[in-house]
Amino acid sequence: MNRYHLGLLRRPALIAFAALVPLSAFSQTSSNYDSARSADNSYNRNADSSRSWLPYTHGGYWGFNLGTPDYEKNCASGFTCDDPSVGGKIYTGGQINKWLGAELGYINFGKLERNGGDTKAQGINLSLVGTIPVGEVFSVFGKVGTTYGWTKTDAAVGATGNENGFGLSYGAGLGFNLNPRTQLVAEWDKHEFKFADRRADADLYSVGLKFRF
Secondary structure, eight states: OOHHHHHHHTOGGGHHHHHTSOGGGGTTSHHHHHHHHHHHHHHHHHHHHTOOSSTTOEEEEEEEEEEEEEEOOOOOTTSOEEOOSOEEEEEEEEESSSSEEEEEEEEEEEEEEETTEEEEEEEEEEEEEEEEEETTTEEEEEEEEEEEEEEEEOOSSSOOEEEEEEEEEEEEEEEEEEETTEEEEEEEEEEEEEOSSOEEEEEEEEEEEEEEO
């Protein structure tokens, strides 16, 4: 091996590139082969961690949750007032740095039976997500952001109609790593919506799966 090749190997930034050179170029000794294989594994991990669907982020993921919605209700006496049995969301995200990430998703709170009619809420959410690992497999996270929501209110009494607009959102959760690319999550989210009669919050208590790229 000439001095030019030795110089390349002394530069850490070029180790991943060196791993892509045909193995025959490094077959003079077994130690060179092991070094190239190690660099190749490192390169693949770095390449995977750089993938994300959100700009200016890395370590991307996508996921979905299903759970129980809880509307902040304004119910008239004598009418049924029942929360939906199921709601959910689908989302994608990535890391800005080790501790802070961003997440974009669609959330649907299902249909609330209220005041002789139905109330529906859904929206697009953008949040910053802070994550703290706890041991090897657990993590806790919190999020804060905004939801552009749209609602539809039908009722026998009170205001009715369609509304939309931005509102505050925040939440927290716990993650459990099933394997290096799949995580089980349990979450609580709160979103502010504009309804026909007022602004009100809706919560979602959910569990889901998150898949890393």
